[in-house]
Amino acid sequence: MSHMETPIEEPETMGSDAERPRPKARPLLIVAAVVVVLVLAVWTFTAYRAGDDSGASMPATDSADADFARDVDVRRLAYDVAQTQANQCGMLLGRLDLWGLPKSSPDGYMT
Structure with missing residues (x-):
């Protein structure tokens, strides 16, 4: 036998199924997977039903929802402009x- 070969135990010498303890985690894993699938199914269904805006009304022009949406859009635009200009400034200074x-x-x- 060379140094690369390793002895392989035959199935008869490894012990029978009656001697080996059965893992108890397998049924628990199956139950956990079923619970996760059920939770995701319920969450998807409720999210779909909550997202059905066919009967919902639009917010008023001066409502908090409209003001929040405007504020977020303005802040995001200002951030994008500042980041773009900083990037361009860096590129131009690099060229110099x-x-x-x-x-x-x-x-x-x-001049």
């Missing part, structure tokens, strides 16, 4: 560095 030019003109602004 690559070209070996100063970051500000000695002649003044945009």
Whole structure:
């Protein structure tokens, strides 16, 4: 036998099924899986029913819901503009560095 070969036990020497303890986690795992599936099914059904806006009315122009939606949109837009401009500024300053030019003109602004 070479160093790469390892002895393999035959099934008869490993013991019979009666000698080995049965894992008790398997029934628990099945029950947990069934519970998860049922919870997801109930949640999906209730979310679908709650999302049915066929009879719902639109919020008023001056309602808290409308103000919140506007505020979130304005904040997101302002954040996007600030991040985009910061990125563009970094790219332009990087180009000036690559070209070996100063970051500000000695002649003044945009001359």
